[in-house]
Amino acid sequence: MYNLIMKCLNLLFICLFIYFKFFIFATFASQEVSDDDGFEVSDEILAIVGDIDYGEYLSSECTTCHHAQGLDEGIPSITGWPVESFVWALHSYKSGARKHPIMEMITQRLSNEEIASLAIFFESINN
Amino acid sequence: MKLNRRNFISASAGIAATISSPMVFGASRPKVVVIGGGAGGATAARYIAKDSKGAIDVTLVEPTRSYYTCFFSNLYLGGFRDFDSIGHSYGKLASDYGINVVHDWAVDVDSSGKTVSLAGGGTVNYDKLILSPGIDFVDNSVPGWDLSSQNKMPHSYKAGSQTQLLNAQIENMRQGGTYCMVAPPNPYRCPPGPYERVSMVAHKLKKTNPSAKILILEPKPKFSKQGLFEEGWSKHYPGMIEMIGPEMGGKGVEVRPASMEVIIDGETEKVDVCNVIPAMKAGKIAELAGVTDGNWAPTIAHTMQSRKNSDIHILGDAAAQGDMPKSGFSANSQAKVCSMAVRGELTDSKVFPAKFSNTCWSLVDTNDGIKVGASYEATDEKIAKVSGFVSKTGEDASVRKATYEESLGWYAGITSDMFG
Incomplete structure (x- = not known):
């Protein structure tokens, strides 16, 4: 019993x-704040179409560290990513779901439109 | 300031109408001359040439054919990099970007005639001049030391033969000898640089000369990442490093290069290697161009234009810009804002709001990397800090290893951003 x-x-x-x-x-x-795996980006954010010229200008802040030709030693390559993956990754840092002091600092002052512009620019770079 | 696509500032007719230079492509393309081929100048030259797609004639004046980066030169002293790995040529800037690379010294600027005189006797004309000359040393800031003593007591704060000289002196130091650093007063190039250097020298001596001592003569009450460095020194190099602060004679040190002596608070001490890092000022050409105020050249944050001459822009260490530290990363960041502003004025291209960022990585010992960084925006008064971060004491070894590996990626990234 x-x-x-x-x-x-x-x-x-x-x-x-x-x-x-x-x-x-x-x-x-x-x-929309959980750990990295559960992180989701809203349809509204994914629907934003970026401005590739603006993305090219903004990208110069990225290429001080992320190699412009896609080398990925020590710092990941960010060229040639599909737009949705890029947008998801940057928003996961911006929200704090994904942790990295530099990436959190940089993304927190990027608007949703700026992230979309960076995504469309970096998608266009194929090495 | 919140930025979005809708508040782009378009540098349109208003600005374009005010410039005096010809706007026609071809023989009369607008001319940009960049003086200094480091993190500021090489980046600016490359971005202007790349983004204007041939519409602007870019000349880069840089005396050295192989440029050795100050950043990572400490890692060479520590044995983590070979010397060749920090050297870069300007070949791609000439061949891939069409930049006219002139290996000569700029010795004067005639700002009314808009010409730069070269040591070799030639002159080059400009519509816009970009000065990125780095630093020179303030005379008599360390009594007893001047440039004629730099072989006996190297500064090694401009990378190249000075770095190799200091390395040889450390490697040839007698067993149990003393390496002394006369640390610089604020403001100076690369705030964590002297203390990363101490770490790298200690790393080398621990292996080759374990009874050697390191003596820091420190004029500042505190310095960049101090807690992190001191934690690392007591962990990796216990008993090796002694620091004499400003209250105890670390300020106002005199040196006697001939006898290898330092005078600390009236007491004479003999040392074996003496690394004198004097007080700094903007590279001499900034003063000759008439854009300095005191030791540095004040700039407008939105464009990196001189506050004294709107046709001259100043980048990097030489600029008095506000809150950014004098670092290669900062110079590279400022160069992008400057390039955009210069193209906007000369070719009517789109101008976006300025934003800046900086990160400084330092290596304390094998796989023990630390970092500090911040983001900045342009205000009418200065480049103003927005937010920042710094590594924490007591961090896990895996975090420190990842930070070091990140710095290797950054080095590959920024040197590719500078030299193509």
Whole structure:
């Protein structure tokens, strides 16, 4: 009888755990701030079409560190990425979901339009 | 200021109408002359040539054929880089970007006639002049030291033969000898530079000369990343490094190069290697061009134009611009704002709001990298800091290793951004 009660309690705890985990995840997802894996960018942001000339100007801030020809030793290559991946990555830093002191600092002062412009410019660079 | 696509500033008819230079392509293309081929000048020359697509005639005046970067020269002293790896040529700027690279010294600027005189006897004309001359040293800032003593007591604060000389002196120092650094007063090139150098010298001596001592004569009450450096020194090099601060005689040091002595608060001490880093000022040509006020050349943040002459722009260490540290990264960042402004004036291209950023990485020991950085914006008064970050003491070794590896990526990135 004791064993049966313990098994029921265990089951209850597992159910509660799964419920809360879902609840927590759902809460974070709705704020669009969670860990890196769960991070989502809204359709409105993804729909913005960037200005490639503006992106080219803004890109000069990136190429001090990110190699313009796509070398990726120590610092990742950012050339030739699909626009959506680029937008997602920059917004994940901007929101703080993804951590890196330099990338958080740089993206926090980029507007959604500026991120879209950078994305369309860097997508066009194929090495 | 919030930036978006809708508030671009377009440098249109108003500005274009005020310039006196011919606007026709071909034989009478507008002329830009850049003096100094470092992080500011090489970047500016390359961006103007690249983005104007031949519409602007760019001349770069730089005396050295191989440029050795000050950044990472400490890593050469520590044995982490070979000397050739910090050297770069201007070949691609000439062949791929059509820049007229002139290896000569600019010895004078006639700002009314808009010409630059070269040591070799020639002159070049400009519509816009960009000065990125780096630093020179203030006379008598360390009594007993002048440029004629730089072989005996090297500064090694302009990379090249001075760096190799200091390296040889450290490698040939007697066992148990003393390497002394006379640290510079503010403001100076590369705020963490002297202390990264101390770290790299300690790294080398720990292997080759473990009983050697390092003595820092420090005129400043505090310095960049001090807590991080001091944490690293006590962890990696316990007992090797001694610092004498300004209250204890670290300020107002005299040197006697002939006898290899330093005089600290009236006491004479004999040392084996003496690395004197004097007080600094803008490279001499800035003064000759009439754009300095005191030791530095004041600039307008939005364009990097001189406050004294709107046809002259000043970049990097020589500029008095506000909150940015004097670093290669800063000069590179300022060069992009300047290039955009110059193209806007000469060819009516779009001008976007200025923004700047900087990061300085330093290596303390193998795989122990630290960094400090900030973002900046242009105000009417100055380049003003927006936000920043700095590595933390007690960070995990994996974070420090990643920071070091990041600095290697940055070096590859910025040198490609400068030299193509």
